Amino acid sequence: MAQVQIVPFIAKITHTQLWVGSPAVPISGANLEARKEMLISNVAGQTMFWGSGGVTMNNGTPLYVGDSLSVPFAGSIFVYGVGSGTGSSDIRVMEFA
Numbered sequence: 275m276a277q278v279q280i281v282p283f284i285a286k287i288t289h290t291q292l293w294v295g296s297p298a299v300p301i302s303g304a305n306l307e308a309r310k311e312m313l314i315s316n317v318a319g320q321t322m323f324w325g326s327g328g329v330t331m332n333n334g335t336p337l338y339v340g341d342s343l344s345v346p347f348a349g350s351i352f353v354y355g356v357g358s359g360t361g362s363s364d365i366r367v368m369e370f371a
Contacts, residue, residue: 286371294355295362301355308371315342318363
């Protein structure tokens, strides 16, 4: 029997550069109901922490300098980020819908 591979259709790609500091800011773009995946890259000189709307440096998941994170989605979800230290973290975000 032959195997069938189903590949999700990507109709829209958005790319955003953000400066994430304190307090937390949304790093996901518009609430894309059809969003399939988001790629977050930390190109700053400091760690960025990500999570839900109340994310802080104490409860967030770290995204270290030079690291990238791929987040698969099922439904409408917002992701927030907060920077560590002083200043802001330079974050690049690609969303696939």
